[in-house]
Amino acid sequence: MIALDEYKGKVSPDWCPGCGNYSQLRAISMALSELNIKPEDAVISSGIGCSSNMPEYINVYGFHGLHGRLVPVAEGIKWANKNLTVIGYGGDGDGFFEGTQHFYHAAKRNVDITYIVSDNQVFGLTTGQASPTTPVGRITKDTPDGNIEPPFNPLHYALTAGATFVARALSGNIKSLANIIKAGIQHKGFSFIDVLSPCVTYNKINSYDFFRKTTYDMKDNNPKDFYEAYKLASMWGDQPNSIPTGILYDVQAPVYEDADVVLSKYNLKDTKPYQLKETDLEEFY
């Protein structure tokens, strides 16, 4: 096990006190530390939003890109160097509005990356607009008469796309969150983790108390059963034990990098590029 301190970034987070992102920062560090993944062998690709500032606060390689585009950057990194542990990290606005097509296709391809979304049901960095996971009726800064769009269900989306690992976790529960992230990183293929993460400033309803009351840890679900997972993914509510957390789905399927004719043979980062020879021009004679 590598000491947790090794993952501590030089910059202190600028998140609001009490923000759900803090426990995710710690849980990701714990997972890397417990899995013995050296800081130089891990990369976090993030988008834009409060949560996406993560790469600065953790001592691994970080790429803080554009809003909604963290998944293709993560894929590019993974395909260039399969030896790296590549984690995509961003918010619900980032991943479920602008980034949906990338999320879908990465899941469908089963590329071996872990995609963690800090899902707080609101836009934080732009100060409180409705996000793709904002519930119907919710009054936000830009929905003064209440949100009329049904929320996006990221778990359904991931499952339908073909993700081979789908989980839901609660930000406040660090130990269990770290375990789920560990399982996600260890999973061979695309792993998706939706983290319910309270925004203490712009979402007073989906608070720690709300999630403590409504969520429960699944004990005896069968993560090989797609339809059971789909059903569990449908569960949401404001009553006790209405939102299941844990690993909903975990199956093995061919991984993109193993199926590709070039990537299956080479780790390109460690492979000398092809040397073009005069005889290669013969086909153009």
Next chain:
Amino acid sequence: MNDIIIRIGGSAGDGVQSSGLSLAKTLSRSGYYITTYNYYQSLIRGGQSWYQVRASDEVVKNQGSGLDILIALNEDALKRHTSKNINEGGASRLNGIAIFDDSMITNYEKYDDVKYYGVPLRDIALKYDTNPLLKNTVALGAVMAALNLDFSIYEQVIREIFSSKGKLIVANIGAAKEGYEYYKNNYKLYKNIKVEKKKLYMIDGGGAVGLGAINAGMQMYFAYPMTPASSVLQFFADHSKKFNVFLKITEDEISAINGAIGANYAGVRTMTGSSGGGFALMTEAVGMAAMTEVPLVIYEAQRPGPSTGLPTKTEQGDLNQILGAGQGDFPKIVLAPGNVTEAFNLTKEAFNLAEKYQLPVFVVSDLYLAEHIETVSFDLKYEMEHGLRAQDNDPNFKRYEFTKDGISKRAVPGQKGLMHNEDSDEHNELGEVVSDTITDPEQRRLSMEKRMRKLDVYLKNIPPTKTYKLDGAEYIIIQWGSTKGVVEESIDRLRDDGIMVGAIEIDHVYPMNHDIEKYIKNKKIIVVENNFSGQLNKLIKQEFLIDTKFVGKYDGEAFFPEQLENTLKNIIVGKPILEE
């Protein structure tokens, strides 16, 4: 220069393009330099398409004007290509022979300067196959006789093309031979150009970009299909296994460029490419590559816009888009090859520039350049320059160190002790964001200047601007990209008439080498480009504060030399060489 221009006209589905390729290959192997021109639409069947091969004993710079031999595969083709204005604005017309099936086509207007050589294409074809498609092979056989070419070379080309379909080899050779004999027995030799047999390779601009990228050590290509950038995509699809290149067709162009940035960040040379419409989707990430200082080569093959525009036609209308792509000011380099050989060479250069200066570099092409074939010889010598790299565990490593030349050491994931953050937000030397909690105007100013300084260094090392026949030139043509060959030939023709013109050929378009100033002083400048508004023209005016004349073309076709010569002559001496 002894040359011959041969055109095959027919409908989509007639095998116009494939027979054009066979003809080009046969001529090239016979020792001719060639160039081709492909006129087609987005159609699988029907419409009218044509394919032209110009062959010569000297290097061929463009598709040429006029026509020596026409193969008309249907009535419409015969009418169209024997009439006036065969080149949509070009002045000359067929002055030679038309090979067509006179048993099928009987109703046509006869022109004096055309010899109508009927060959029973269909009847001969049907002797060898149940499919009359072989009629184009019969016609090519006739062309071999018309030009006194070594038939065995064509025979060998047929063998290679149909190598997987044995029966078709025999049928095609039989049909070609009979076409050859028919012409010999009935018609006169048309032209016999003496050429020495030599080894020439022939490839299109897209293939040259692909080969150039391989030569430069590129290992990954990310793209979404879009004509005319697809010839590069296809090149990698065909050669992925041979050259160990990872090809990724992504869900959209945004993913393609972001993926390419991720891969380059991780230390593997990667390119992305598209045409104008797809590139429009990439623009935000171009700025990110510049901001994070990740090397990136972007291939942009232009077609006429706006919007979907003309998917199978050519134009140089994306310069403004490329120069303006991405919010804010940031360094980028724009290269524009003028022919297939330059496409190969500049692609190689682009990869080294991208790594050396850690910024986005564009290789700008267009449909004409990407899809026409030239005979070439490529110099494969290449030294990969990876630029500044940090050593593992360097205690003083600062990813964005404010150096004198603005270039800082890179580190890639996996390197020990160099963990850092690369950020699309404004950041300090360490890569720490300075946009959110700390707003520091001084920091921002220094970061901007650091990035922009890289171009000052680039401009000190930029190769001298290419010129063509500037001696004694009173008028100077300035061109960029694929108009190079046609401009050069127009200059040759004008000089033959005693009109002193020369050309400046801008292949390093942005930032621009100011050595041009010494050439343009006290000269009259004409900027020639394949677009409506004169996008380079405006850039030239802005850079050098000079007065210019602009010659544009925006009908979807490339310039033709006689047409350009005519226009230039009109501007320079006030009268056209040919009356319209």
